[in-house]
Amino acid sequence: YEKWYTGLLDLVVKSGLVPPVDLETGERAKGSPKATPPLTAAMIAPLAKRWNADVARDVPIAPTFKVGQRVRARNINPPGHTRLPRYARGKSGTVDRDHGVYVFPDTNAQFLGEKPQHVYSVRFAARELWGEQAAPRDSVYIDLWDDYLEPA
Structure with missing residues (x-):
């Protein structure tokens, strides 16, 4: 789990969700952005749509393998x-x-x-x-x- 945890920390820093100093100290540093508004249940569906939670794609890509192969x-x-x-x-x-x-x-x-x-x-x-x-x-x-x- 350490690998996943480290990857997640890297992801939140690279995406701008959390500044590195906040992770190092465990507290929100002065001037660090505060998430507003807080995430609510009503916000999930629109966010999922915006973040392409539907991962199926209708694109013409030929399969590499066939059933039975x-x-x-x-x-x-x-x-x-x-x-x-x-x-x-x-x-x-x-x-x-x-x-x-x-x-x-x-x-x-x-x-x-x-x-x-x-x-x-x-x-x-x-x-x-x-x-x-x-x-x-x-x-x-x-x-x-x-x-x-x-x-x-």
Whole structure:
């Protein structure tokens, strides 16, 4: 959690929500901007719309993979945000479904752009992920973006 906490602190400073001195001292420094008005429940829906909380995108991007195709989750270790579970990295599975095109969270979380791409539901045999102690007929489905996958 320390990695996430550090990333969140970096994000609030870079976005201008909190000055670094406020984080260092734990108090609002003289002259630091005060958030006004306070966030209310009625403000959530308009903010979500403004911040593109709907992450589906209707753009003509060809899928990289097809349903039924064998794929491997890339073995990556990015310093920032990723939705690729560590336990799936380097493991092979089969594309079960193409959900369409969505904002790529890794770049979007760092304000590096939406980088829209296909998201696939990939079926992994439980034994592929956790070894022989896993039940032989169990499967795990993980929704993964194009950038997390490569052909198996």
